Amino acid sequence: MMRITKLLFFGMFAAFLFNSCSKDDDSVLEQPSPAGEYADGIFVLNEGSQSAGTVTFISSDLQNLEQEIYAEVNEGDDLGLYAQSMFFTEELAFIISGGSNLITVVDRYTFELIGKIDSGLAGPRYGVAVDGKAYVTNQAAWDTNEDDYIAVIDIESLTVEETVLVNSVAEEIIEGNGFLYIQNAAYGAGNQISIFNPSNNTIEGTITTGDGLNSIDIENNKLYALSSGKFESFDLSTHHIISEITSENLKGAQNIDVENGRVYYTISNGVYSFESTATEPASSPLIEYSSNSDWGVMYGFEVKEERIFIADGGDFASNSFVEIYSTGGDLLERIEVGVGPNSFYFNGY
């Protein structure tokens, strides 16, 4: 009798062990290094759909892969609905989940939870950190742009300490020369960038771009803007226009990323590139990747250190994939990630 009980107990214990092991099998990563398991590699943010967003980690040699790292590190906790974007300080990563009005703050090297910002946000989109503060765009009610605002967050206390109305749609926000540039355009409509001064939390001016502005970037003291059929660059000190290209070949162009003096962008499933000083856009793609996605083609795009990263949204109801190319156009890896991958971020690059 005694024996059977022991056996049963052992059986249960074994089952427990087995269960825990099988969970680990989902990740293919070697043992964590004490310096921070995620100190050297790429984060892929997966938006999720009905389920919460997740983060996939890919080591910089592209050989190791770990899915759902936030849940893995933090005992099954999740990031909330519609993981929209991430931004960073030296030590921290901020993960914005628009559907849950939530920013999850983690150690950027270990992904251990530091805290959550769960009040004062309404449809948060993008953020940037400058001098101990974080600035996050919020679209608030979807049916109006009048209530869109910047939440100014104290990074020490992780609380929203001030909100500033943008008086226009508030989408991407990026930093350059001590100013913040807010893209006042979303979903194919809008032609303006607001200039925000973080030292007094006011909008000090605007820059007008072509109609249908869809993406902006800053490099080498220049602000670049891509709108429907038009490429423009502005001087970051004077905010005056430096150059512009209007071309049929830019119809449908999106996802501008300027890297090492080259302008990269996408049209449909193609990646294009030209010298930032050029007067004509590219006429043929550098890369064309194949996608079955109805509405997630080029859902995420980034160029970093001679590599081109493409995320395919898939059907938003199952795991999708990313493809990584050399800037020469050679496919390096195709990697399965989570649901609806939408952006890439880098550690140790």
Add this chain to the structure above:
Amino acid sequence: MRNRQFYIFLLLLFQVLPGQAQLDSITVLDEVVVDSKLQNFSTGQTLINLPDSLTRGTTPLLTSVLNFYTPVFFKENGLGMVSSASFRGTTASQTAVLWNGININSQLNGQTDFNTINIVGYDNIMVRGGGGSVVYGTGAIGGTIHLNTDLSFREKVENELFFEYGSFNTLDAQYRLKAARGDWSASIAAARQHSDNDYAYPDEKGENMNGQFYNNTLNLGVAYRLNNDNIFRLYTENFYGNRHFSLIRPSETKTKYRNENNRYLLEWENKAAVFTSLLKIAFLEEYYRYYGNIASENFSYGEAENYIIGYDLKYNFSDDILFNIDLTNTYTEGEGSNLGRNSRNIFSAVTFIKHRLTEKFTYEGGLRKEVTENYESPLLFSLSGSYRFSDFYSLQVNASRNFRIPTYNDLYWTSAGNTDLNPETSLQGEVGNRFFWQNFELNLTLYYIDIDEMIRWVPGNDGLWRPRNEDEVRTYGTETFLNWNKRLGDLHIDLNGSYAYTVSENLKTLKQLIYVPYHKGTMAAVVDYNNWEFHFQYLYNGEVFTRSDNNSRYNLSSYSVFNSGISYAFGKKRNSRLGVRGLNVFNKAYESVENRWMPGRNFKINLTLNF
């Protein structure tokens, strides 16, 4: 050209009905069935009857009743929240709900939210599996749900008051009057339901926040018999619901939803020799407001008004042959925050013949054609036969083409609606076997449905979302019902069960659709002994995929839920009853939609007064 074909079709219109309709339904408890049209034209199909004697004493929202007694699967966003049906693996807009014979699925999204229907006003609820578009129009692919109020002239005056109070400050209050005298019959039912709905999820999974709701329902029915050949009936239903939609995480924006449904139906039934005609005039109104942030007064809204006039003529050619023609015109006006104002008119012509060829063999056939400028309307048909081999066994077969028409949202959504859409169409068939043995009845159905032109919203080249006729789905499976009842002296036992096996796959990917369980089973029993009544309900839902690639890692687990209750009748004529119920008595943590946990164990106490 299209018109011409239609007129030719009109010339061919006849229709039929059987002299003596067999009662072809499984009656879950023995009661009289009131819907003659349903009985007449369901020759090859399974009907399940849920009389009010059964549904009384369960939570009065339609979701709860159907969930515990039928194979229809429900996706419920938490208790009392939005609830949509999947019948035989089909989508939420492919199950039609009929109120006294009138299709009441929303004009805006084509669906019925089963938590916006309080069943207090219905004397019976019938569930008919399989295609029914020929008779019932759009959405009758997976099956149809029939909500009927009885206005018979059997003399009576019956008042009933019902109060139930329970966990989460939940109150159900109902009043019903059934009265008939001479040539008049009346039915009144009023109900109020409210709940704080702030339950804790079992296993410390959190708490239901912002889930409070209330609703009010008023149903009236009046029938007047002018003489033996002419009867007038008026039915009305008014529903008002106010629900906060529950949150998954505390930081989410709180929302709420208000909706109103007003329904009015006037019927004139006339009998003249071998002809029975029914003239119907109906007005249906639906209205909703959605508050995307309860802190703000801003809302989005949608509304539709439906004006229906119909003429239904039955011709008893002989005792064994029945013809039927039904001509109906439906005019709809709708508008909303994102809809503009649009109207549409649909004229439909239906013809049926039912023929009892021999004592044992009956067949029927029907055709339906609609004329509208909105879409190309296919010719629908239905063919059925039933053969009674013995008192012990009968066989039923049915084949039909059915459809779901594009909704207002599909057609007119601002800058996205697509007026070139075709209806979703199905071609389907089923074989039903019915076994009877003493007090035991078993029904086993096999079905196959091929659905084409499924409407799905996808973005176009310009990035705008538009609905398109995209997908093709096939579903097949089995449905089983059983009923057994036994009287042993003072002891009366009634037992019902159902089981469904459902495969529903996207033909492009050959993957099972998400949120369609392969297995669903129910079991319910009522035991009466003297003044005591004991009941239990059991529900099993198999695991469902939440990912389109059927990655099982993300499946929602299967679950079993038990409810149980006991009540005691007292008073001189045992006309009062006091009861208690325990719901989810084993405190199972379960969800039918990801992250939408249902309540754990909870209790209710109720009092019924009949006078």
